[in-house]
Amino acid sequence: MSSMKVNIAGVELNNPVMTASGTFGSGMEYADFVDLNKLGGVITKGVANVPWQGNPTPRIAETYGGMINAVGLQNPGIDTFIERDIPFLQKYDCKTVINVCGRSTKDYIEVVEKLADQPIDMMEINISCPNVKEGGIAFGQNPKAVEEITREIKKYAKQPVIMKLSPNVTDITEIARAAECGGADALSLINTITGMRININRRTFAVANKTGGLSGPAIMPVAIRMVYQVANAVKLPVIGMGGISTASDAIEFLMAGATAICVGTANFNNPYATVEIVDGIKDFLEKNNIDDINDIIGCVK
Numbered sequence: 001m002s003s004m005k006v007n008i009a010g011v012e013l014n015n016p017v018m019t020a021s022g023t024f025g026s027g028m029e030y031a032d033f034v035d036l037n038k039l040g041g042v043i044t045k046g047v048a049n050v051p052w053q054g055n056p057t058p059r060i061a062e063t064y065g066g067m068i069n070a071v072g073l074q075n076p077g078i079d080t081f082i083e084r085d086i087p088f089l090q091k092y093d094c095k096t097v098i099n100v101c102g103r104s105t106k107d108y109i110e111v112v113e114k115l116a117d118q119p120i121d122m123m124e125i126n127i128s129c130p131n132v133k134e135g136g137i138a139f140g141q142n143p144k145a146v147e148e149i150t151r152e153i154k155k156y157a158k159q160p161v162i163m164k165l166s167p168n169v170t171d172i173t174e175i176a177r178a179a180e181c182g183g184a185d186a187l188s189l190i191n192t193i194t195g196m197r198i199n200i201n202r203r204t205f206a207v208a209n210k211t212g213g214l215s216g217p218a219i220m221p222v223a224i225r226m227v228y229q230v231a232n233a234v235k236l237p238v239i240g241m242g243g244i245s246t247a248s249d250a251i252e253f254l255m256a257g258a259t260a261i262c263v264g265t266a267n268f269n270n271p272y273a274t275v276e277i278v279d280g281i282k283d284f285l286e287k288n289n290i291d292d293i294n295d296i297i298g299c300v301k
Contacts, residue, residue, distance in 0.1 A: 017250065018041040022264070024042060024043075024267055027089060041260075046126050047111060049107045066217060066218040066219065066243070067214075068215075078115070121159060122185075143174050150178070161185050164188045167189065167219075188240075188241065190222070193213070228300075237259040245263070246276075246280065247276070248280070254296055256298070
């Protein structure tokens with residue numbers, strides 16, 4: 001039997017397959033389809049210090065090879081989350097990673113402080129949120145802001161901190177190095193690419209927000225390129241995502257340098273995607289007589 005175990009910032013995962021934030025809730029909606037014990041970890045939908053309503057509808061539009069979403073990080077707030085979602089995830093033998101969003105550094109820190117004594121394994125910080133103090137530019141688009149917010153969060157975090165990088169930047173390695181300088185324990189990428197569709201019959205935008213985040217197979221080549229660049233630019237473990245829907249997709253990310261991967265949009269049209277990918281990676285290792293998955297991580301230089 002090939003070993004599927006991987007290590008991220010001292011946290012050992014049974015296998016490298018996790019769920020991408022915002023596509024799996026906290027696993028409750030999927031528990032009838034997926035045995036969460038078979039996953040390496042669940043990364044939850046983003047949670048803020050207070051409940052967020054999200055954006056006006058319509059919020060989602062289909063597009064070639066993917067979808068555009070402008071949900072606006074609707075969530076019930078951290079207090080409900082601690083009461084309801086974390087206890088649910090505790091029932092399973094997979095790692096629990098809480099995705100944290102905010103509109104100011106203070107917002108993020110409030111959530112991080114409340115999570116300090118919770119039984120979670122890691123937290124993923126969504127820095128694609130608009131920074132209200134900077135007039136709405138995302139935290140993750142400015143290297144100085146990335147370094148500062150990472151450093152502040154690390155002062156309060158009791159669990160390892162994964163910084164989730166936005167691809168909507170000129171040089172992703174500059175942002176990755178800024179997060180590393182700020183003390184991040186790991187990086188995850190990519191978040192969605194800003195996109196737009198127009199409804200020609202109604203002569204208006206397909207989503208009420210005008211723009212939204214493009215995800216799905218259409219963005220995979222961009223994601224692999226960025227994961228490869230970042231894995232070779234920093235010494236931190238990288239969690240790769242962006243359009244993964246099959247085991248061979250996942251293996252490409254691992255070979256590019258990702259220590260683990262996340263499945264996102266694929267969950268919507270195939271609720272079994274994550275488990276199928278775990279099984280497919282196992283089959284690949286065994287067919288190729290690879291004893292340890294770590295032997296293929298970053299093997300393509």
